[in-house]
Amino acid sequence: MADIPKRNIPGGNVPEGQHPSGKNEEAGKATLSRRRVLQTLAAAGGATLVGASAEVFADNKIKGWPDRKGMLTDLTECVGCRTCEKACNRANGLPEPEVPFDEKSVFEKKRRPTASAYTVVNRYENPKSSDKPLYRKVQCNHCNEPGCASACPVRAYTKTPEGAVLYNKDVCFGCRYCMVACPFYVPAYDYESALDPRIVKCTMCHGRVKNGGIPACAEACPVGAVTFGKRSDLIRAARERIRKNPDRYVDHIFGEYEVGGTSWLYLSGVPFDRLDFPANLVEKPLVEQTKGFLSAVPLVLTIWPALLGMCYASTRNKEGKE
Amino acid sequence: MKNATVVVMAIALWAGVSAAGEKAGVGNVPKELVLGSLSRVYEPVRFNHSGHVSTAGGCADCHHQHGSTDVRSCTQCHRTDPSAFKKNVNAGMLKPCRECHSASAGPGAGIDRPTLKAAYHQACFKCHRGDVGTVGKDPKGCTEMCHVPAAQARLDGKK
Numbered sequence: 001m002a003d004i005p006k007r008n009i010p011g012g013n014v015p016e017g018q019h020p021s022g023k024n025e026e027a028g029k030a031t032l033s034r035r036r037v038l039q040t041l042a043a044a045g046g047a048t049l050v051g052a053s054a055e056v057f058a059d060n061k062i063k064g065w066p067d068r069k070g071m072l073t074d075l076t077e078c079v080g081c082r083t084c085e086k087a088c089n090r091a092n093g094l095p096e097p098e099v100p101f102d103e104k105s106v107f108e109k110k111r112r113p114t115a116s117a118y119t120v121v122n123r124y125e126n127p128k129s130s131d132k133p134l135y136r137k138v139q140c141n142h143c144n145e146p147g148c149a150s151a152c153p154v155r156a157y158t159k160t161p162e163g164a165v166l167y168n169k170d171v172c173f174g175c176r177y178c179m180v181a182c183p184f185y186v187p188a189y190d191y192e193s194a195l196d197p198r199i200v201k202c203t204m205c206h207g208r209v210k211n212g213g214i215p216a217c218a219e220a221c222p223v224g225a226v227t228f229g230k231r232s233d234l235i236r237a238a239r240e241r242i243r244k245n246p247d248r249y250v251d252h253i254f255g256e257y258e259v260g261g262t263s264w265l266y267l268s269g270v271p272f273d274r275l276d277f278p279a280n281l282v283e284k285p286l287v288e289q290t291k292g293f294l295s296a297v298p299l300v301l302t303i304w305p306a307l308l309g310m311c312y313a314s315t316r317n318k319e320g321k322e
Numbered sequence: 323m324k325n326a327t328v329v330v331m332a333i334a335l336w337a338g339v340s341a342a343g344e345k346a347g348v349g350n351v352p353k354e355l356v357l358g359s360l361s362r363v364y365e366p367v368r369f370n371h372s373g374h375v376s377t378a379g380g381c382a383d384c385h386h387q388h389g390s391t392d393v394r395s396c397t398q399c400h401r402t403d404p405s406a407f408k409k410n411v412n413a414g415m416l417k418p419c420r421e422c423h424s425a426s427a428g429p430g431a432g433i434d435r436p437t438l439k440a441a442y443h444q445a446c447f448k449c450h451r452g453d454v455g456t457v458g459k460d461p462k463g464c465t466e467m468c469h470v471p472a473a474q475a476r477l478d479g480k481k
Contacts, residue, residue: 077444079451079458102461117334131452133459212429219427223447223462224440229430239434 070231077225087220141262145285151181164204261284364469
């Protein structure tokens with residue numbers, strides 16, 4: 001007798017001695033079963049979360065498409081000639097820019113990709129030699145696990161086996177979540193056409209690559225600062241360059257692990273944050289930051305109301321009998 | 323039309339590869355080299371070799387094989403017998419850059435070794451960036467220093 005209330009108290013808020021002695025056994029059972037329900041419920045919720053995070057962890061290990069392509073930008077080679085910008089413009093049939101491609105005044109402010117320029121080159125001061133400014137080519141980095149694709153509510157983004165992240169304007173309704181999700185501030189919105197929403201960004205010349213070609217910027221670069229090839233080959237070559245020229249490069253391949261790895265890789269002679277590369281990026285894919293929570297939402301929304309409802313119903317019925 | 327453009331460009335490229343001419347200068351060192359193997363956007367570059375010989379510290383300043391541990395033997399580039407080599411370093415033909423630095427720009431090109439275009443430019447930019455010339459400070463530096471844009475008619479014909 002004495003131990004029943006003890007068991008009751010933690011389990012189900014049943015005040016001591018409230019139940020007639022005859023019903024104590026039954027009350028104990030009811031309380032226990034309710035506790036079991038709560039335990040089951042918690043376990044279900046926990047399993048939902050644990051299950052999701054286990055799945056996410058597995059994602060990080062997936063090698064997926066080992067032959068996927070990539071680009072390597074060696075920022076120590078770039079001389080800021082803007083030939084890549086011009087080649088990109090021609091290859092994508094973009095409008096002629098207001099300022100010609102051989103104009104240096106564009107370097108006076110930092111630019112970002114726009115609807116009419118999928119790639120831009122920005123100039124930075126060189127801490128090692130003021131005579132030789134540094135340049136950074138900016139374009140979509142084609143993440144292995146793209147944040148834009150995970151943020152898009154209508155699946156307008158596709159990660160292709162070739163490595164490029166493509167965008168389909170036919171399903172896009174212009175919410176611009178991708179612009180917020182992108183850690184590199186890449187997707188640009190075409191404000192010229194309000195009735196035909198369109199996000200624009202680099203496609204890593206997917207059409208040319210599918211036909212055995214290479215992206216226009218890589219083909220045009222006069223100094224070999226932009227090279228195209230198998231991502232794994234690029235990483236190997238980048239490591240080799242760092243190993244052979246430890247004084248020339250910082251010992252880091254930007255994009256190898258950042259946000260789960262990107263197709264576009266970079267080598268630099270100065271720390272990357274000096275060239276405005278985001279320095280606060282996690283190594284896990286951005287998808288992981290939200291996937292665990294978001295994948296639990298449907299389960300929580302469907303299972304929890306039912307279970308809580310059952311819990312409530314059982315309690316109410318019991319109280320009704322009294 | 324697009325196919326025709328590609329064909330024209332390919333012919334121009336490959337015809338140009340075998341068309342790098344040279345004029346003999348003092349001491350059997352080329353005086354002027356015409357670098358036209360890749361000329362598509364620009365006219366072939368008339369490279370004043372003897373001028374560079376006198377201003378540069380030595381062959382190794384441009385020809386990376388000299389003094390480099392990467393190269394195994396002189397005969398890798400200088401194809402000649404030793405006695406003839408003493409008289410004339412260029413006797414028996416010099417191995418052209420393009421035999422190692424591929425002129426093609428297919429997938430994977432330039433990963434392990436710069437393409438021909440990149441190798442040329444990288445050699446020039448050792449000096450013509452900052453120290454000599456405005457390359458790297460002004461995109462117009464390309465045409466100020468070496469390149470003459472190809473005739474407009476030629477460009478129009480390619481379109």
